[in-house]
Amino acid sequence: MNNRGNSRSAPSGKKESQQPDKPGFAARKVAADILGNVVHKKRPLDGELDASSGHAGFRALAGNDRSLVRAIVGASLRRHGEISEILERLLDRPIPEKTGRVVDILHVAIAQMLFLDIPDRAAVSIAVDHAALDRRARPYKGLVNGVLRRLGRERSDLVSDLDPERLNTPDWLWQSWTEGYGAETARRIASAHQSEAALDLSVKSDPESWAERLDGRVVVRSSVRLKRKGAVEALEGYEEGAWWVQDAAASLPARLLGDVHGQRVADLCAAPGGKTAQLAAAGAEVTAVDISKGRLKRLDENMQRLNLAVQTVASDLRDYVPAAPFDAVLLDAPCSATGTIRRHPDVAWIKKPYDIEKLGDIQHLLLDRVLDWVRPGGLIVYCTCSLEKAEGELQADAFRDRHSGKVELVPVDAQEVGGLPHLISEDGYLRCLPHHKAVAGEEIRGMDGFFAARFRRS
Structure with missing residues (x-):
């Protein structure tokens, strides 16, 4: 030219x-x-x-x-x-x-x-x-x-x-899932990632009624899954703070703390606040701690819309020291977020194997720190939105081994997770996978990949 x-x-x-x-x-x-x-x-x-x-x-x-x-x-x-x-x-x-x-x-x-x-x-x-x-x-x-x-x-x-499932999964993730879950499950996970995630809501009360009003249905015990997507702000109940957006799997770890009414509960790495809202709506006195002031500001805005009162603290958990032990602690630890690829497809292409190792060190440190932040007899729930066992089962196993005699595992029961026994591992951990059924006895599938382990301080 x-x-x-x-x-x-x-x-x-x-x-x-x-x-x-x-x-x-x-x-x-x-x-x-x-x-x-x-x-x-x-x-x-x-x-x-x-x-x-x-x-x-x-x-x-x-x-x-x-x-x-x-x-x-x-x-x-x-x-x-x-x-x-x-x-x-x-x-x-x-x-x-x-x-x-x-x-x-x-x-x-x-x-x-x-x-x-x-x-x-x-x-x-x-x-x-x-x-x-x-x-x-x-x-x-x-x-x-x-x-x-x-x-x-x-x-x-x-x-x-x-071969879409294989091609759209980076080699290191395919290897990790194959080793962790077997070849067939690895392919089912990859297949689930080809579809966009549904829109799930957590409601303050009466999920069946809200499912009817919003043209959805109840999944995983009490989440409302909408049949169609649209502008969230335009949906009934948004302005009055009747519900908040939260994947059904992400709603499960907070439920593992049981009845928290009147208890002092710490929600660690709390932003954007879905679990904070669950705990506050259940009557807990919540202290929400997060390292990011910007994310905490957004959490505060969400709590104001929901008309829920919580205490927020901007702090690195490696420096934070509570004034007194809590009745229960929920640690949603920093992780690779590979369980959220359906809704965050960039995760597959921006995360690398060394992220798992680096984040694993942080998870190890935080688990050891929070042990003394809960009163004797109190509960600790450790969770990650990761599919990698190094950030889930292996981390929980190592924590229990390090503190043998000081903590005991409290296995998850199927009734706590909507009567879905396939969400519970043989060791009693919660383990959700993206292709799992979300309703007992029905072919309604899909949720974030999530792990949670519940411990009681002896």
């Missing part, structure tokens, strides 16, 4: 950020930017999509375009391995580094063509426009066009022999 041609496509003085006046272009550009930030720069997706502090382009979009961005990025991350394999089959050689957003542009377009209800022509056209706009990607706009048009023509042959 000669200089004159270049000047026509990007006239002198025009900023590269100027966009074609084409419906949907801004949303696709933002989606590619966010996808690249997550996959290449390992930035958490929640941070990129934060309405007040996230990606500037995302914050500038209208509501419907924000929804489109979420859908595109979600599909791109859930199917990241598949899309990478398809691209490899479509390309004669790998795309060189330092080519701008070429790879991200292609991933976004392929996600739309294969996994979202978006016409090929729209996905291809906007992808080519985006490549033309990016200074470093511009030389590859012909490649973008050719690759995507070929995908449109040959999609059946290109995808017929793919």
